[in-house]
Amino acid sequence: xxxxxxxxxxxxxxxxxxxxxxxxxxxxxxxxxxxxxxxxxxxxxxxxxxxxxxxxxxxxxxxxxxxxxxxxxxxxxxxxxxxxxxxxxxxxxxxxxxxxxxxxxxxxxxxxxxxxxxxxxxxxxxxxxxxxxxxxxxxxxxxxxxxxxxxxxxxxxxxxxxxxxxxxxxxxxxxxxxxxxxxxxxxxxxxxxxxxxxxxxxxxxxxxxxxxxxxxxxxxxxxxxxxxxxxxxxxxxxxxxxxxxxxxxxxxxxxxxxxxxxxxxxxxxxxxxxxxxxxxxxxxxxxxxxxxxxxxxxxxxxxxxxxxxxxxxxxxxxxxxxxxxxxxxxxxxxxxxxxxxxxxxxxxxxxxxxxxxxxxxxxxxxxxxxxxxxxxxxxxxxxxxxxxxxxxxxxxxxxxxxxxxxxxxxxxxxxxxxxxxxxxxxxxxxxxxxxxxxxxxxxxxxxxxxxxxxxxxxxxxxxxxxxxxx
Amino acid sequence: xxxxxxxxxxxxxxxxxxxxxxxxxxxxxxxxxxxxxxxxxxxxxxxxxxxxxxxxxxxxxxxxxxxxxxxxxxxxxxxxxxxxxxxxxxxxxxxxxxxxxxxxxxxxxxxxxxxxxxxxxxxxxxxxxxxxxxxxxxxxxxxxxxxxxxxxxxxxxxxxxxxxxxxxxxxxxxxxxxxxxxxxxxxxxxxxxxxxxxxxxxxxxxxxxxxxxxxxxxxxxxxxxxxxxxxxxxxxxxxxxxxxxxxxxxxxxxxxxxxxxxxxxxxxxxxxxxxxxxxxxxxxxxxxxxxxxxxxxxxxxxxxxxxxxxxxxxxxxxxxxxxxxxxxxxxxxxxxxxxxxxxxxxxxxxxxxxxxxxxxxxxxxxxxxxxxxxxxxxxxxxxxxxxxxxxxxxxxxxxxxxxxxxxxxxxxxxxxxxxxxxxxxxxxxxxxxxxxxxxxxxxxxxxxxxxxxxxxxxxxxxxxxxxxxx
Numbered sequence: 048x049x050x051x052x053x054x055x056x057x058x059x060x061x062x063x064x065x066x067x068x069x070x071x072x073x074x075x076x077x078x079x080x081x082x083x084x085x086x087x088x089x090x091x092x093x094x095x096x097x098x099x100x101x102x103x104x105x106x107x108x109x110x111x112x113x114x115x116x117x118x119x120x121x122x123x124x125x126x127x128x129x130x131x132x133x134x135x136x137x138x139x140x141x142x143x144x145x146x147x148x149x150x151x152x153x154x155x156x157x158x159x160x161x162x163x164x165x166x167x168x169x170x171x172x173x174x175x176x177x178x179x180x181x182x183x184x185x186x187x188x189x190x191x192x193x194x195x196x197x198x199x200x201x202x203x204x205x206x207x208x209x210x211x212x213x214x215x216x217x218x219x220x221x222x223x224x225x226x227x228x229x230x231x232x233x234x235x236x237x238x239x240x241x242x243x244x245x246x247x248x249x250x251x252x253x254x255x256x257x258x259x260x261x262x263x264x265x266x267x268x269x270x271x272x273x274x275x276x277x278x279x280x281x282x283x284x285x286x287x288x289x290x291x292x293x294x295x296x297x298x299x300x301x302x303x304x305x306x307x308x309x310x311x312x313x314x315x316x317x318x319x320x321x322x323x324x325x326x327x328x329x330x331x332x333x334x335x336x337x338x339x340x341x342x343x344x345x346x347x348x349x350x351x352x353x354x355x356x357x358x359x360x361x362x363x364x365x366x367x368x369x370x371x372x373x374x375x376x377x378x379x380x381x382x383x384x385x386x387x388x389x390x391x392x393x394x395x396x397x398x399x400x401x402x403x404x405x406x407x408x409x410x411x412x413x414x415x416x417x418x419x420x421x422x423x424x425x426x427x428x429x430x431x432x433x434x435x436x437x438x439x440x441x442x443x444x445x446x447x448x449x450x451x452x453x454x455x456x457x458x459x460x461x462x463x464x465x466x467x468x469x470x471x472x473x474x475x476x477x478x479x480x481x482x483x484x485x486x487x488x489x490x491x492x493x494x495x496x497x498x499x500x501x502x503x504x505x506x507x508x509x510x511x512x513x514x515x516x517x
Numbered sequence: 518x519x520x521x522x523x524x525x526x527x528x529x530x531x532x533x534x535x536x537x538x539x540x541x542x543x544x545x546x547x548x549x550x551x552x553x554x555x556x557x558x559x560x561x562x563x564x565x566x567x568x569x570x571x572x573x574x575x576x577x578x579x580x581x582x583x584x585x586x587x588x589x590x591x592x593x594x595x596x597x598x599x600x601x602x603x604x605x606x607x608x609x610x611x612x613x614x615x616x617x618x619x620x621x622x623x624x625x626x627x628x629x630x631x632x633x634x635x636x637x638x639x640x641x642x643x644x645x646x647x648x649x650x651x652x653x654x655x656x657x658x659x660x661x662x663x664x665x666x667x668x669x670x671x672x673x674x675x676x677x678x679x680x681x682x683x684x685x686x687x688x689x690x691x692x693x694x695x696x697x698x699x700x701x702x703x704x705x706x707x708x709x710x711x712x713x714x715x716x717x718x719x720x721x722x723x724x725x726x727x728x729x730x731x732x733x734x735x736x737x738x739x740x741x742x743x744x745x746x747x748x749x750x751x752x753x754x755x756x757x758x759x760x761x762x763x764x765x766x767x768x769x770x771x772x773x774x775x776x777x778x779x780x781x782x783x784x785x786x787x788x789x790x791x792x793x794x795x796x797x798x799x800x801x802x803x804x805x806x807x808x809x810x811x812x813x814x815x816x817x818x819x820x821x822x823x824x825x826x827x828x829x830x831x832x833x834x835x836x837x838x839x840x841x842x843x844x845x846x847x848x849x850x851x852x853x854x855x856x857x858x859x860x861x862x863x864x865x866x867x868x869x870x871x872x873x874x875x876x877x878x879x880x881x882x883x884x885x886x887x888x889x890x891x892x893x894x895x896x897x898x899x900x901x902x903x904x905x906x907x908x909x910x911x912x913x914x915x916x917x918x919x920x921x922x923x924x925x926x927x928x929x930x931x932x933x934x935x936x937x938x939x940x941x942x943x944x945x946x947x948x949x950x951x952x953x954x955x956x957x958x959x960x961x962x963x964x965x966x967x968x969x970x971x972x973x974x975x976x977x978x979x980x981x982x983x984x985x986x987x
Contacts, residue, residue, distance in 0.1 A: 050539035057531035064614035069520035085630040093638035097877035114627025131616030144534035146601030157584025160555040168563035211711020229837040239709035241681020367699035370953035407567035483840035
């Protein structure tokens, strides 16, 4: 494809995306495809000869689109908001079109320096001190793994340079709550700690970690000859946006010499509002912190910012310097390859830079405030309606609800909950995510799509009441 | 930004990229920015109020572009070819514009199923048997880490579900050569093996791993009570595209019960040519394999395919199933989150699907053949010129050269080599990567940019002779 052919095809693609975005509200939210349906429509073997761009786009319309769940739909209340605001989309288009790769600073200086500046903008927007430095990862899964690897290496005085974790005399232990994200346990297992050394600290009635239980578990492990290594706390848990008490946890971590990692992947976006920052009071005492602008803030996926206090330690854990990556600029510049797992890096900062500039901090704040108010509104409706219950405190944009018809309990209630949620999702009118809370299924309504206004909440609430009829 | 504003701004961006791509040959190859220069031009704090798209694009032109190294330049011979062919760029634009995320199959069925089909197309193009299944990662760094984690867990019968690597009685050992990519050692260290348990197997005069040395080192480790765990072999090493003998290594791996991982990140693209497949004879005996379509093949970064034989084992190592990710389709579909590190996944298959369709297999093959012939041509010129030497066999598209003026040896020769390479790079006329080979600096000419024709090799060869004047 020549640049001129690209110009023509690109204009067509831009129009296609503009049309898609303009019509999201009229599409089914959850894709209706059956398992295997899309695969069956695609040729089993690659084409030998070139095909036209038109033929490819025809297949996009005919085959791909029926398998697309509409994440930008104003009645998308599943998982978490990930809007991909259009300014951010254009920032990513610039990155992709330039096709540069960050291997070293020299391999594209702007890739590194715009990332330095933009992550520092994020730091300021979040009200964090300048003790923090940021780097962009793909996801919080990756960031949590990086954090636990750094914790492991600090606790072992860089065992990786010697016999590794496998040569350590006493096992290291990681602490988190049952409400931390699934990627936290996954990271601990991949980092080699083992499930037997991942402690699930009990939580209180608001689903927040109990710092006194944390301290007691640490004492037990120390008494048994094990080495407490890290605690992962969450600001805004996945299931119900619970808030682990960071200040109290930080005191324990400091006393006990643990690495403290804070996962604020989703809720971190709300910390651009000064009135929300009480939720993560104590965050300054952490060693590492994750905020995902690709969630509620509106950057298009993937864009997860990892903030670190001791960047030198991070670099020592992650760095490699083969001869083919040495350049004359080393020592005077950041080489972000030494700040995370992958060597090659996209120019991800552009999508965040475009987003912040096109929206302005004030614009981003206004949208987050709207969503918080919408969540409060829904909470009030549910709480005021007989048979319905809000099953977790609404701190942010997630409302956890259950319809509890008289006489329905236990597994029968679970089946009922899953059934009405499935009916709602299959209708294509709205999309919610059921999840377990204290062993019982409930329905998460995760608010924050760019297009979601009060009207859409009203529609959702009406749909919920229709589908949950018994 | 509304869809209509996006339409307008998007057309402008498409034109901007088309103009950029049409003029790459007239730009400096290596960015001329000084360390800190770009950063200094950007505001230290984020804007409170929204800015116009025009203002952002003005800053792109004025501030960002001087810091962009032109990876698509026809005289880009640095690192590795990573062209980002424009059809692939459009595939990625579609992915970004749709803004869908793969968390579960249900969260966008097409994201999963197009990836299944497209990675299977890649498998067929590479001449691999249908015992392999593919999944797209960001980079080979990530894939190598996944491979070594899978090796670790197979050797320990899933220690992650028990006490982890740290509870294992005998240390596990990983084997590779000094010429494997830096990310292999990094992966071994992050996986917890420790540097003391990473063996560097000696190589022969063509920089390929010696299987008999591998076997002897394994015997030594067994005798010392250690457990040989994995061997990482490379088809087309980074420095000089050396070819580790996979068949012989596979025999050792099989006898000794080691996981065998093959890194063909760069050279794998050439395996779409039947005449090149002798280079990785024995690959079918490996447990895991990486080929990066984002290198020579032309997919825009990032797109690294990880092929695995025992997908069930991979899923067992990587899977997490919190309640909020359970869906009714589980068990009937692939959930790719359980095939790698991150939970959230972009619709990366689109950029590969667009590339293969728009080029056709025959088109991709023709370009790779052109590049192989260009490398041969340069090899012949260098070999035939007094004072110049080809310092490694030219198997693929990388030509490793040194100018050795009479009387210049040792560190003086190193200084001279680095100086003329720096002069060449600073001229902006071409870009090469110096690297160490057998302890001496030489210059890698990595051929394969989409626009690189014989003429550009002639120009490079002339520039090299001008800059290396003594």
